[in-house]
Amino acid sequence: xxxxxxxxxxxxxxxxxxxxxxxxxxxxxxxxxxxxxxxxxxxxxxxxxxxxxxxxxxxxxxxxxxxxxxxxxxxxxxxxxxxxxxxxxxxxxxxxxxxxxxxxxxxxxxxxxxxxxxxxxxxxxxxxxxxxxxxxxxxxxxxxxxxxxxxxxxxxxxxxxxxxxxxxxxxxxxxxxxxxxxxxxxxxxxxxxxxxxxxxxxxxxxxxxxxxxxxxxxxxxxxxxxxxxxxxxxxxxxxxxxxxxxxxxxxxxxxxxxxxxxxxxxxxxxxxxxxxxxxxxxxxxxxxxxxxxxxxxxxxxxxxxxxxxxxxxxxxxxxxxxxxxxxxxxxxxxxxxxxxxxxxxxxxxxxxxxxxxxxxxxxxxxxxxxxxxxxxxxxxxxxxxxxxxxxxxxxxxxxxxxxxxxxxxxxxxxxxxxxxxxxxxxxxxxxxxxxxxxxxxxxxxxxxxxxxxxxxxxxxxxxxxxxxxxxxxxxxxxx
Numbered sequence: 001x002x003x004x005x006x007x008x009x010x011x012x013x014x015x016x017x018x019x020x021x022x023x024x025x026x027x028x029x030x031x032x033x034x035x036x037x038x039x040x041x042x043x044x045x046x047x048x049x050x051x052x053x054x055x056x057x058x059x060x061x062x063x064x065x066x067x068x069x070x071x072x073x074x075x076x077x078x079x080x081x082x083x084x085x086x087x088x089x090x091x092x093x094x095x096x097x098x099x100x101x102x103x104x105x106x107x108x109x110x111x112x113x114x115x116x117x118x119x120x121x122x123x124x125x126x127x128x129x130x131x132x133x134x135x136x137x138x139x140x141x142x143x144x145x146x147x148x149x150x151x152x153x154x155x156x157x158x159x160x161x162x163x164x165x166x167x168x169x170x171x172x173x174x175x176x177x178x179x180x181x182x183x184x185x186x187x188x189x190x191x192x193x194x195x196x197x198x199x200x201x202x203x204x205x206x207x208x209x210x211x212x213x214x215x216x217x218x219x220x221x222x223x224x225x226x227x228x229x230x231x232x233x234x235x236x237x238x239x240x241x242x243x244x245x246x247x248x249x250x251x252x253x254x255x256x257x258x259x260x261x262x263x264x265x266x267x268x269x270x271x272x273x274x275x276x277x278x279x280x281x282x283x284x285x286x287x288x289x290x291x292x293x294x295x296x297x298x299x300x301x302x303x304x305x306x307x308x309x310x311x312x313x314x315x316x317x318x319x320x321x322x323x324x325x326x327x328x329x330x331x332x333x334x335x336x337x338x339x340x341x342x343x344x345x346x347x348x349x350x351x352x353x354x355x356x357x358x359x360x361x362x363x364x365x366x367x368x369x370x371x372x373x374x375x376x377x378x379x380x381x382x383x384x385x386x387x388x389x390x391x392x393x394x395x396x397x398x399x400x401x402x403x404x405x406x407x408x409x410x411x412x413x414x415x416x417x418x419x420x421x422x423x424x425x426x427x428x429x430x431x432x433x434x435x436x437x438x439x440x441x442x443x444x445x446x447x448x449x450x451x452x453x454x455x456x457x458x459x460x461x462x463x464x465x466x467x468x469x470x471x472x473x474x475x476x477x478x479x
Contacts, residue, residue, distance in 0.1 A: 005035045010244060020242050025430075028243055029187055029317045029325070054081070054273075056089055058110040063408045063452075065111050067094045073273070079318075079326040080280035081273050097443040097453065098410045101436050104269050105334030105415035113402045113410065114337040117269055119370070119383070119420040122173030127344040129365060129385045129421045131173040134375070145216040147209065147379040156377070161208045165262050165373045169382060178266050178370040178383060179420065180331040181259040184287055186250040186313075187243070187325065193312025194323045198292040199285035206289060209379065211299040213256050218301075226307035229253070237294065237304065247314060252368065255381050260286045261372040269333035280328055331368060331427060338417030339454060340398035347425050350393035350474075356458050357394035357472040358442070358465065359434035364388045367424040385424070392474040395426060397461075400439050401453050408452035411439040438465060 006027045010017050020026045027035075040049060052074040059067040069092050071085035100107040109115060122130040152158035160166060170176060188196075217223055217235065228236045236253035243249055252258040260283045268279055294300050295308045313323025320326065347365060370383025399417040402410055413436040418426055441464050445456040465472055 002032075002035055002039065005038070006031065009035070015244050017244065020244065022241075026241075026243055028245060028247055031244075050091060050093075053091070054085070055106045055110060056085075058107065060111055060407075063405065065098050065107075065407060065409055067092050068098065068107065068110075069093075075326070076277065077321070078281060078284060079321045079324065080277045080284075083272075083274035083277050096409060097446055099436070099439050099443060100410060100412045101414060101439075103330035103333055103414055105336065105412065106269075108336055108402070108407075108410060108412050108415060109269075109334060111407055111410060113406045115334040115415065116337060116420075117177070117179065117266070117334050119176045119179060121175040124175070125341070125343040125345075125419055125421075127419060127421045129344060129367070129387070129424075130419065132170040132176050133383055133385060134169065134172050134380075145213075145220040145222070147212045147216050148377070149209075149374045149379045160374070161212075162206045163209050163256070163262055163372065164379060165371055167371060167373050169373060169375050169380070176370065176383070179333075180265060180368045180370055180383070180424075181252075181261045182263060182265045182268070182283060182331060183252055183258045183260060183329050184283060184325045184327075185329050186258070186287065186291075187247055187317050187323075188250055188311040189245075189247045189314040190310050190312075191246055192315060194315055195312045196288055196291045196295075198289045201285065202289045202292060204293060204297055207293040207297070210256050210290065210293060211297065213254065214300060224254070224301065224304060226301075226303040229304075229307070238308075247317075248311075255369070255372075258287060258290070259368055261369045261381070265330075265332070266370075268330065283328055284324060332420070332423060334415045335420070335423055336402060336412045336415050336417045338399055338412070339401045339403050340396050340417060342396065342399050342416070342418040342422040342426065344419065344421040346396075347389055347393050347422055348387075350391070353473050354394040354396060355462070356397040357462075358397045358400065358438035358470075359395050359431060360392040360471055360474060361395055361426045361428070361431045362389070362392045363425045363428040363431075365421060365424045367420070385421075389425065394473060395431065395435060397438070397442065397458070399426075400435060400442070404452060404454045408454065409446070411442060411453055413439045434470060437468065438470060441465060441468060 003025050007017055009031055017026055050070060052072060053070040054073050056069045056071045058065055069089050072087035072090040073082045073085035076082055105115060120130050149160050149164045150156055150158050151161055214224055222235055224235055224237050229238045230240045238257060239251040239253040241249040263283050264279050295305055317323055318326050365387040367383055367385050369381040372381055400411045414432050442456060445461050446453050449456055
């Protein structure tokens with residue numbers, strides 16, 4: 001429904017969103033936000049929205065969450081979580097069924113439901129991409145070529161340059177607490193932009209690794225060029241994805257790019273609100289500084305500096321934070337240990353049908369870097385993999401439900417029960433939306449049937465999903 005409204009919004013303005021790729025599923029941020037607000041308004045008689053709120057604690061009775069208590073806690077002027085609420089425990093919400101649709105999984109954690117926040121070892125589920133993965137390059141010909149990690153090249157005693165971790169690589173295939181790096185997906189525009197100024201503590205030396213990467217690529221005969229950022233070709237410093245009205249969405253591309261690989265993503269979910277705010281600000285400062293460095297530092301090729309200097313933050317987007325996105329892209333945080341744990345084989349060798357399927361995943365197994373450290377005297381990324389699947393795979397309803405002995409009335413739709421490797425695919429936005437809609441239908445079924453989320457009538461539930469237009473098996477995909 002939301003994508004259809006996006007198409008309708010632009011169609012009446014003479015814009016065909018299909019020309020921007022991604023099957024037409026593109027929108028300027030303020031347009032997407034307006035459509036979401038429209039959907040909320042249309043359901044205002046049956047929907048109560050608590051804004052500027054966050055979970056404080058949970059009342060749980062045996063296997064059931066009875067009440068959640070919220071703090072009033074507006075974000076700060078940069079969009080980050082506030083260290084302290086302005087009003088503690090300002091509202092309590094009691095319900096028969098709860099859905100945790102958050103990035104972080106705070107509700108499932110507060111409800112004492114088991115979860116993972118690490119990477120499993122290769123042996124735990126027999127996954128080839130699990131655990132520590134020695135550096136193999138980014139898969140897009142962006143590999144860091146012979147970058148020296150030491151302040152004085154060749155001298156380990158001089159210490160490491162910024163943005164390189166002191167951690168050791170570890171044994172290939174072993175488990176690791178380090179998970180995918182986060183970033184902000186930045187919207188930029190050329191027309192009357194807000195310049196992307198760096199943070200107050202900016203120093204060019206922070207980005208020494210970027211200068212060395214650029215020099216190494218040039219020395220290897222694979223230089224970075226401005227046009228590569230816009231063309232979809234390899235060896236891109238940044239990934240530009242075109243949006244309507246002259247705007248673009250910026251994402252990670254090269255090994256040192258928009259992802260803040262040493263930014264503490266492994267700490268975020270369990271962090272205090274004060275530490276979350278600190279990590280949030282650090283991600284913004286890193287990306288602002290990187291853009292400023294690429295626009296101004298003489299070690300960056302002139303064509304890239306000239307190109308990026310034309311771009312800035314849009315004045316009509318994210319106006320509360322002066323054009324900066326209001327959501328940190330949390331690629332991975334908690335993963336529930338539920339009734340069934342999906343794994344790599346569920347994506348690569350799926351069953352042709354699954355009786356309790358609640359939707360399909362289609363995206364490649366795609367993990368961004370988890371660490372940047374030193375291996376054999378060179379800078380090395382660790383944790384990246386990319387493997388195209390080439391087919392749809394069903395997602396089991398049991399990945400949304402806790403084990404019955406842990407909780408009977410909660411569903412999780414982003415922090416689903418899966419391994420790190422499987423999550424690298426199922427984490428994408430289309431499955432997230434599909435699984436959330438399926439969870440809402442499941443919650444209704446549990447209420448009507450007067451049972452737990454684990455014991456709903458699956459046959460009737462599957463019929464409801466089909467009636468809602470959800471595709472749950474690959475054979476139903478239109479040709």
